[in-house]
Amino acid sequence: MPSTTDALIQEPLIVINLGLKAFADSLEQQQVEVVQVDWIPPAGGDQAVIDLLDQLL
Amino acid sequence: MATGVITRRNQYYDSVFLMGVSKRISGFPGVQQNAVLMGTDANKEVLSSLGIRDPQLDAAQPSDLIVAVIADTQAIVADVLANLDDYLAGGVAPSATANPHTFEDGLEQKPNANLAVVSVPGEFAAREARKALDAGLNVFLFSDHVSIEDELAIKQLAAQKKLLVMGPGCGTSIINGVGIGFANVVRKGNIGVVAAAGTGLQEFTSQIHNAGLGISNAIGTGGDDPSDYIGGLTTFAALAALERDPQTELIAIVSKPPGAKTLAKLIERIRNCKKPVIGCFLGAHVDPQAQFENFRRASTIDEAVNLALKLSGSKPALTAKGPTSADLQRVTQERSSWAPEQKYLRGLFAGGTFCYQSQQILLASGIPVYSNAPLDKNYQLSDPNRSREHTLVDMGADEYTVGRPHPMIYGAMRKQRILAESDDPQVAILLLDFILGYNASTDPVGELLDALLQSKRNASLRGGNLTVVASVCGTDGDPQGFAVQMKLLRQAGVHVFQTNAQAASFCAALLK
Amino acid sequence: MDIKQKIEKANQEAANRLMAGAPVLVDIAPAGEVIPGLQGKMILHAGPPIEWRRMCGAQQGAIIGMAIYEGWAKTPEEARAILNKGEIRLEPNHHHRAVGPMAGTISPSAPVWVVENKAFGNLAFCRQVEGNQQFGDFSAQALQALHRWRDVWAPTLRKALRSLGGLDLKPIIAKALQMGDELHNRHSASSSLFANAMAVGIAQTEYTNKDAVIGTLKYITNHELIFLGLAMAAGKAIADPARDVEYSTIVTAMCRNGVEFGIRVSGLGDEWFTAPSPVVDGLYMPGYSAADAGLDMGDSAITETVGWGGFTLGGAPGILSLVGGTPEEALNYSREMKKITVAAHPTYRMPALGFVGTSTGIDIRLVVQYNLTPLIDTAIAHKDPGYPKIGAGLLRAPLDCFKKALIAFGKKYSAG
Numbered sequence: 001m002p003s004t005t006d007a008l009i010q011e012p013l014i015v016i017n018l019g020l021k022a023f024a025d026s027l028e029q030q031q032v033e034v035v036q037v038d039w040i041p042p043a044g045g046d047q048a049v050i051d052l053l054d055q056l057l
Numbered sequence: 058m059a060t061g062v063i064t065r066r067n068q069y070y071d072s073v074f075l076m077g078v079s080k081r082i083s084g085f086p087g088v089q090q091n092a093v094l095m096g097t098d099a100n101k102e103v104l105s106s107l108g109i110r111d112p113q114l115d116a117a118q119p120s121d122l123i124v125a126v127i128a129d130t131q132a133i134v135a136d137v138l139a140n141l142d143d144y145l146a147g148g149v150a151p152s153a154t155a156n157p158h159t160f161e162d163g164l165e166q167k168p169n170a171n172l173a174v175v176s177v178p179g180e181f182a183a184r185e186a187r188k189a190l191d192a193g194l195n196v197f198l199f200s201d202h203v204s205i206e207d208e209l210a211i212k213q214l215a216a217q218k219k220l221l222v223m224g225p226g227c228g229t230s231i232i233n234g235v236g237i238g239f240a241n242v243v244r245k246g247n248i249g250v251v252a253a254a255g256t257g258l259q260e261f262t263s264q265i266h267n268a269g270l271g272i273s274n275a276i277g278t279g280g281d282d283p284s285d286y287i288g289g290l291t292t293f294a295a296l297a298a299l300e301r302d303p304q305t306e307l308i309a310i311v312s313k314p315p316g317a318k319t320l321a322k323l324i325e326r327i328r329n330c331k332k333p334v335i336g337c338f339l340g341a342h343v344d345p346q347a348q349f350e351n352f353r354r355a356s357t358i359d360e361a362v363n364l365a366l367k368l369s370g371s372k373p374a375l376t377a378k379g380p381t382s383a384d385l386q387r388v389t390q391e392r393s394s395w396a397p398e399q400k401y402l403r404g405l406f407a408g409g410t411f412c413y414q415s416q417q418i419l420l421a422s423g424i425p426v427y428s429n430a431p432l433d434k435n436y437q438l439s440d441p442n443r444s445r446e447h448t449l450v451d452m453g454a455d456e457y458t459v460g461r462p463h464p465m466i467y468g469a470m471r472k473q474r475i476l477a478e479s480d481d482p483q484v485a486i487l488l489l490d491f492i493l494g495y496n497a498s499t500d501p502v503g504e505l506l507d508a509l510l511q512s513k514r515n516a517s518l519r520g521g522n523l524t525v526v527a528s529v530c531g532t533d534g535d536p537q538g539f540a541v542q543m544k545l546l547r548q549a550g551v552h553v554f555q556t557n558a559q560a561a562s563f564c565a566a567l568l569k
Numbered sequence: 570m571d572i573k574q575k576i577e578k579a580n581q582e583a584a585n586r587l588m589a590g591a592p593v594l595v596d597i598a599p600a601g602e603v604i605p606g607l608q609g610k611m612i613l614h615a616g617p618p619i620e621w622r623r624m625c626g627a628q629q630g631a632i633i634g635m636a637i638y639e640g641w642a643k644t645p646e647e648a649r650a651i652l653n654k655g656e657i658r659l660e661p662n663h664h665h666r667a668v669g670p671m672a673g674t675i676s677p678s679a680p681v682w683v684v685e686n687k688a689f690g691n692l693a694f695c696r697q698v699e700g701n702q703q704f705g706d707f708s709a710q711a712l713q714a715l716h717r718w719r720d721v722w723a724p725t726l727r728k729a730l731r732s733l734g735g736l737d738l739k740p741i742i743a744k745a746l747q748m749g750d751e752l753h754n755r756h757s758a759s760s761s762l763f764a765n766a767m768a769v770g771i772a773q774t775e776y777t778n779k780d781a782v783i784g785t786l787k788y789i790t791n792h793e794l795i796f797l798g799l800a801m802a803a804g805k806a807i808a809d810p811a812r813d814v815e816y817s818t819i820v821t822a823m824c825r826n827g828v829e830f831g832i833r834v835s836g837l838g839d840e841w842f843t844a845p846s847p848v849v850d851g852l853y854m855p856g857y858s859a860a861d862a863g864l865d866m867g868d869s870a871i872t873e874t875v876g877w878g879g880f881t882l883g884g885a886p887g888i889l890s891l892v893g894g895t896p897e898e899a900l901n902y903s904r905e906m907k908k909i910t911v912a913a914h915p916t917y918r919m920p921a922l923g924f925v926g927t928s929t930g931i932d933i934r935l936v937v938q939y940n941l942t943p944l945i946d947t948a949i950a951h952k953d954p955g956y957p958k959i960g961a962g963l964l965r966a967p968l969d970c971f972k973k974a975l976i977a978f979g980k981k982y983s984a985g
Contacts, residue, residue, distance in 0.1 A: 041940075
């Protein structure tokens with residue numbers, strides 16, 4: 001179910017953390033439900049290919 | 058060189074498994090070669106080609122296991138063969154499941170997620186934020202170097218979907234008692250905050266906590282949100298949400314100067330706000346006509362805190378403007394300790410808002426200040442590494458942080474700069490900020506202490522005294538230990554203040 | 570329809586064709602008799618196109634072996650000489666509806682498996698799998714096995730096959746996948762099932778040469794990888810009808826020649842998209858190490874192309890010992906491969922993943938999107954000619970092949 005701004009500030013946070021693990025750690029320390037994504041860019045980070053992907057997929 | 062062979066009758070092992078066993082054995086120090094094979098004719102030929110001959114081999118059947126070891130010494134051979142069962146045991150420890158690598162995978166694991174916290178490199182950040190919004194999540198966008206066009210596009214998308222985008226370049230939010238990013242540990246209460254200034258949000262919320270009150274929600278909007286191009290999309294959305302939030306009774310807005318159009322719209326919006334609003338627009342000129350019942354203006358973060366306390370029925374806790382008489386005494390003392398050539402102030406900040414607010418306070422006292430992020434464009438430092446007269450440096454600016462950790466996390470760059478400034482005999486005052494809370498350095502003061510003591514020594518050796526002034530932004534709940542950090546500074550002879558505004562005011566007094 | 574919809578529709582068509590594949594072994598015949606375009610002094614090889622001089626040591630060794638086997642040269646030196654002069658035509662197996670393991674060399678008198686895809690009527694061919702010549706060993710001993718195949722085992726099997734009226738491979742494949750095989754490096758079950766079926770065929774046939782019969786029975790009942798040749802031919806027969814679907818981003822071939830890794834994509838016709846062949850992460854036979862290894866080689870990645878091999882490691886954790894892996898890793902790999910494919914096969918199932926169908930139809934867009942390239946488990950050849958198999962391991966197809974293909978797709982369908 002999609003969230004809203006109001007829901008964000010009133011309901012428990014359930015977080016997807018993309019990138020710096022420290023942010024997920026500090027959320028876990030506060031007992032927040034969080035999944036750590038060790039994020040890797042698509043297409044090995046090739047921006048031209050990423051743009052192409054956006055058109056095709 | 059020694060060789061040893063063992064055969065075991067009627068032991069079937071998968072050939073690939075045996076290759077793994079052989080690999081483990083070859084890791085044993087002193088083993089030169091080994092073979093772990095079933096006793097087929099073909100395998101016996103392999104052993105023969107390795108120069109391994111043994112009567113046991115001739116008798117071995119295809120269903121028998123042969124283990125042959127060639128090692129530096131007989132003792133090693135015996136050791137390996139004696140431990141053969143351990144090698145054959147297999148059963149590698151279960152590997153931890155790897156973390157997901159994409160947003161989609163993360164969503165699969167947490168399909169009910171309501172917030173994406175995004176700190177991927179800037180060139181990919183907008184795309185990920187968009188994915189999160191499309192999936193119905195709010196976004197905390199820490200990444201910066203997102204184009205302003207992309208920022209507008211994602212905020213428009215968010216507005217359509219009634220979702221919130223905090224950022225880009227948003228370092229801090231406190232949502233329903235939870236600190237996201239660089240946040241201090243503050244109690245929950247009824248004061249809401251909307252901030253386009255990260256360390257400003259940290260200072261305001263810390264001081265509210267230190268004064269005994271609490272925060273309902275503190276929403277970071279990202280530094281560019283109040284520009285006319287973006288038009289305060291997140292600011293307005295946050296304001297509306299806090300207006301609707303039953304926990305919030307009073308709203309504080311902390312920001313660097315908004316665009317003129319946006320500021321005007323904001324003031325109008327505040328007029329219609331059902332809850333009292335305190336506006337701290339650092340460096341901005343707000344029309345004095347914009348006075349109405351539920352709107353209070355604060356020129357510094359400290360003033361905003363005091364107003365919030367007053368509106369909540371508490372006593373103002375911070376000295377609003379100007380030094381106390383105790384401070385004035387210290388001012389005289391310090392000034393008299395300087396050598397004749399000492400006259401300049403150098404401020405080195407981890408918090409961009411603190412650099413900005415300090416400039417505002419000094420300028421208001423008629424003290425011109427150069428900076429790499431100047432309030433007044435005429436006072437732009439041509440080389441951020443070369444201070445000039447009175448200079449305040451934002452050490453979290455791009456020129457210092459591309460490819461390097463932010464000064465809030467790691468003090469090495471500030472340490473270098475402190476020592477460099479202390480070599481200048483004209484420097485009289487060093488102004489610093491120390492920021493505590495989640496994700497900040499575990500010991501911000503400790504990282505710089507040696508450099509501070511060294512700098513003071515350098516000044517003394519020249520017959521003068523370096524006055525070091527600092528503020529610590531944090532609460533008694535922060536992991537670094539607020540009291541300890543304050544104490545370390547005091548013991549080092551630093552003039553410590555609870556807020557950046559107080560510290561900057563003290564410097565202004567020193568320079569008058 | 571916008572381009573995304575066109576691609577989705579085309580991929581569905583390509584995937585359906587893959588899933589409809591009905592491979593049946595119909596013959597075992599000399600390659601020159603059945604493979605289109607294989608005539609005169611010509612040797613087919615594994616991998617994308619490559620000239621003689623650029624070939625890796627093992628593949629050159631295998632080609633030298635084949636030249637001697639065909640009688641075009643008497644010694645390795647003679648063979649090199651005529652090859653250097655360009656007197657033997659060398660072409661990829663894939664250009665002739667064929668596939669071959671490791672160096673993959675097929676020459677006119679070499680008997681090949683002939684598999685027909687009954688759903689579409691197309692044929693595909695693969696040579697037999699063995700442990701020496703195809704790894705670059707051109708010694709007399711290595712070639713002896715080729716002679717035995719040509720003179721004894723293949724003709725005997727051919728007669729047996731005729732008496733059976735052909736052998737449906739689909740049930741063997743389906744069963745084997747549920748018995749711990751992954752159909753690239755682990756064929757114990759499928760090879761046993763095959764041997765069972767052929768033994769009946771051999772028994773039903775009248776023979777004048779009892780020794781040939783016994784020799785062939787010994788051959789098929791002792792060869793743990795014999796079915797790989799059949800799985801490869803089946804894979805090729807299944808994949809070929811999925812070629813040339815306009816707008817499709819589904820992979821129709823993956824192959825390597827020890828120097829380059831190449832892929833073909835349905836909507837991009839015959840073009841090869843290549844990148845340097847990867848290093849294999851593996852385990853070695855006694856006496857060999859990674860320093861001896863050649864790069865990834867062989868057409869056997871046709872098994873992964875149709876959803877077997879590395880894609881079904883979840884059901885064959887024995888293979889994971891190849892790199893000290895664990896059952897969890899095997900399952901994770903199979904789950905990963907689900908992410909880059911568009912369909913689940915109705916007949917071929919993975920019990921370890923709750924009997925879900927095998928991952929069918931590799932979509933290059935998904936590969937690039939997720940940075941997840943196909944996982945392949947494979948044997949390892951020596952980097953120099955003259956050696957047998959030296960090890961086995963795992964590798965990932967290079968992302969570059971898929972990126973290049975995607976860019977070409979963008980250009981061709983004007984989306985860039």
